[in-house]
Amino acid sequence: DAKTTQPTSMDCAEGRAANLPCNHSTISGNEYVYWYRQIHSQGPQYIIHGLKNNETNEMASLIITEDRKSSTLILPHATLRDTAVYYCIVNLQTGANNLFFGTGTRLTVIP
Amino acid sequence: ETGVTQSPTHLIKTRGQQVTLRCSSQSGHNTVSWYQQALGQGPQFIFQYYREEENGRGNFPPRFSGLQFPNYSSELNVNALELDDSALYLCASSFRAGVTDTQYFGPGTRLTVL
Numbered sequence: 001d002a003k004t005t006q007p008t009s010m011d012c013a014e015g016r017a018a019n020l021p022c023n024h025s026t027i028s029g030n031e032y033v034y035w036y037r038q039i040h041s042q043g044p045q046y047i048i049h050g051l052k053n054n055e056t057n058e059m060a061s062l063i064i065t066e067d068r069k070s071s072t073l074i075l076p077h078a079t080l081r082d083t084a085v086y087y088c089i090v091n092l093q094t095g096a097n098n099l100f101f102g103t104g105t106r107l108t109v110i111p
Numbered sequence: 112e113t114g115v116t117q118s119p120t121h122l123i124k125t126r127g128q129q130v131t132l133r134c135s136s137q138s139g140h141n142t143v144s145w146y147q148q149a150l151g152q153g154p155q156f157i158f159q160y161y162r163e164e165e166n167g168r169g170n171f172p173p174r175f176s177g178l179q180f181p182n183y184s185s186e187l188n189v190n191a192l193e194l195d196d197s198a199l200y201l202c203a204s205s206f207r208a209g210v211t212d213t214q215y216f217g218p219g220t221r222l223t224v225l
Contacts, residue, residue, distance in 0.1 A: 034213070043115075043201050043216035044154065087153060098144070098169055099203075099214060101153030 003027070004088045009106040012082075018075040020105050022088030025069045033064060034091055034099070035073045037084040044087065044101075047073065078109045113138050115204050115217035123223045124192050132187045132220045134202030142166070143185040144214055145177060146201040154201055160185055161207055189222075197224045 005023040012018040024033065032051050036044040048055055048062045050071075055062045061074040075082055087104040116135045124130050136143050142161045146154035156169040160179035174190040183204070189196055199221050203214035 036216075041199070041219075041221075043203075043218045046213055046215055049213065085153075098156030098159065098167060099146075099154070100156070103153055 003090045003100060004102055006086075006088050006102065006105045008103070009108070011108050011110055012075075012078045014080060014109050014111050015077055018073075018078040018082065018107060018109070020073040020075075020086050020088075020107065021070065022073070023070045024088070024090045027068050027090050031090045033062065033068075033071050034089040035060070035062065036087045036089065036099075036101075037082075038087070038104070039081075039084045047086075078107075080109050080111065083107060083109045115202060115215055117200075117202050117217040117220050119220060120218070121221045121223075123225065125225050126192055126194060128192050128224075129188065129190045130192060130222060132189075132200050132202075132222070134185045134187070134204075134217060136183045136185070136202075136204030137215055140204035140206045140215075141183050142205045142207045142212070143179055143183065144203045144205070145185070145187045146203065147171070148199040148201060148219070149195075150198070157187070192224045194224050197222060 032049050034049040035047040038044045050062045064071045085104040085106050087101045115137050118133045144159040145157040148154040157171050158168040159166045163179045176188045179185045199219045201219045203216045205212050205214045
């Protein structure tokens with residue numbers, strides 16, 4: 001059962017910020033928001049996760065709304081290598097087993 | 112630190128055969144999860160092993176089975192292969208510590224069933 005809703009596809013110009021939205025209106029209080037990406041035929045790559053506060057790492061920033069019903073993954077300066085399918089997943093962090101990937105957003109970075 | 116590795120990279124089998132896929136978890140990780148990804152779909156959870164015991168299973172039939180070894184590496188076995196079993200099989204490892212349980216994926220094994 002899908003817990004997140006993402007646009008099917010998005011384009012972004014190289015060098016610009018890519019903002020990928022995700023709706024998770026049924027998220028519960030102890031569920032985290034995870035982002036992974038998958039470049040064609042490779043294994044999914046972990047990007048970032050968060051609970052309530054905004055998070056930033058060397059790859060991306062994660063902005064979570066105050067009501068936690070939606071979030072945005074930001075790639076600050078998209079490159080051609082960021083072209084991939086991006087998955088937003090809500091999951092219990094402790095004791096969790098399965099990640100439900102859904103269909104994700106296909107991001108194409110355009111030169 | 113070594114990441115998650117899987118073998119073989121590619122595999123071709125015929126319907127009715129059996130297959131074993133292998134996964135070595137990332138150093139320090141004690142949990143392994145397996146996923147099946149059909150073409151054009153997101154990965155689907157098969158099962159997870161934690162300290163050599165199955166710890167959760169997705170909607171897959173019993174002919175999908177697994178093992179985890181004392182060194183935390185794992186095998187996925189599929190019996191009586193069907194054409195629909197053709198997919199990318201992904202292994203992910205994590206460290207269950209009650210705080211951080213992020214799963215890190217290997218490159219996958221591409222299985223083709225003819």
